[in-house]
Amino acid sequence: MSFSTQIKPKTAIQKSKAAPLSCSPEAASKPQPKPSYKLKPKTIDPFGAHTRPTSAFAAIYANGGIPCRLMHGSVKHRLQWECPPETVPFDPLLVTLAEGLRETKHPYTLVSKEGFKELLMVEGATEKTIPLLPRLVRALKAALAHSDDEVFGRGLDALVQLSAVVGPSLNDHLKCLLTNLSRRLMHKKFREKVTDALQKLEQYGGKATVAIIKCKIPTYCSISS
DSSP states (O other): OOOOOOOOOOOOOHHOOOOOOOOHHHHSSSSOOOOOOOTTTOOTTOTTTOOOSHHHHHHHTTTTTEEEEEEEOOOEEEESSSSOOGOOHHOOOOOHHHHHGOOOOOOHHHHHHHHHHHHHTTTTHHHGGGHHHHHHHHHHHHHHOOOHHHHHHHHHHHHHHHHHHGGGGGGGGGGHHHHHHHHTSSSSSHHHHHHHHHHHHHHOOHHHHHHHHHHHHHTTTOOOO
């Protein structure tokens, strides 16, 4: 009997059912860079042999479904894309990143935040994003309603970034997001940040945005007044 055959133990990554999102045949064949192993509080290693994904976003990330990785620098962290972001299908990646804004552990927090922002910056982002607005708004609403202040902050930043890209197209979906902004506006620590976000929504959304905002937040002062 030969004992040359080796049985490899299954890892948590192999067990994950999330399908990887490949950019191209060339990109799929390249080994994926792993994040730094210098772990910090609220930090997990999604590639650890005994790590089980705790959320849908974590499972997708661990299985290579997010075609970028967080590279740790001495001063600033950045994303490294496995292929040019403009070649990645926005559906479902942009929605997945928006859903990841609710994460509270590293590296998911930075990957979702930076990935969402960088994907919206590519050429042709407006045309690719507008059809996804109903799903994106649902994800942002969940982030804005989250009890964690940092999650709310990421959701608010993402909302402004989305508004800058889609402009008035966001107006039809804005009402369901304003309730959570109104609640945070009552807290002194968020008042300035929320007010600034509302003014940017007006700037990008046009005159019709003012009436929508005032419907939910009567005290809002337009930037044109």
